[in-house]
Amino acid sequence: MTYYRLPLPTAFAPLGMRVDVHRVLDDLLPKPAAAWEPAADAREDATGYTIAIDLPGVAPEGVDVVAEEGTLVVRGVREPAPQGDGERTALAERRTGRFERRFRLPTQADLHDVTASAAHGVLTIRVAKALPAQPRRIVVQGPAQGTAPGAAPGEGRPDAPAMA
Numbered sequence: 001m002t003y004y005r006l007p008l009p010t011a012f013a014p015l016g017m018r019v020d021v022h023r024v025l026d027d028l029l030p031k032p033a034a035a036w037e038p039a040a041d042a043r044e045d046a047t048g049y050t051i052a053i054d055l056p057g058v059a060p061e062g063v064d065v066v067a068e069e070g071t072l073v074v075r076g077v078r079e080p081a082p083q084g085d086g087e088r089t090a091l092a093e094r095r096t097g098r099f100e101r102r103f104r105l106p107t108q109a110d111l112h113d114v115t116a117s118a119a120h121g122v123l124t125i126r127v128a129k130a131l132p133a134q135p136r137r138i139v140v141q142g143p144a145q146g147t148a149p150g151a152a153p154g155e156g157r158p159d160a161p162a163m164a
Helices: 021-028
Strands: 040-044 048-054 063-068 071-078 097-104 109-119 122-129
Touching (some): 040 097, 048 109, 063 109
Antiparallel strands (some): 040 048, 071 097, 109 122
């Protein structure tokens, strides 16, 4: 098998950067409403689900977390780093702009018990599991005293109001 080494385009050679094919293709393809999707991990334990999302450089107040109809949506914006006077960007690999992630939650997820916290560039969302319905005994009541069998409640009693 023969391997070919492609030369770097001359524009990249002075910086010694390698060309990432995925980034080049991402720049060529049309962008969806969200410019990028942050990396995430999801875990499940006996009491719920934990989703950790990498959001370095994003302020917690700039993140919107919405739980509705079995879906958890996380969206926000990461602004580019400000440049000083006379500075120009020589390399920009960190994604900026709008982002959005959607997570389909299992049916046992309790969308009324969701918490979110951010620390060290990681947003952690905790979704509790709904408690399973517990069986309960229903007491079956017999007819009221003085009611004739098969009669509607109140019929056949002398003190019952007349039905029209």
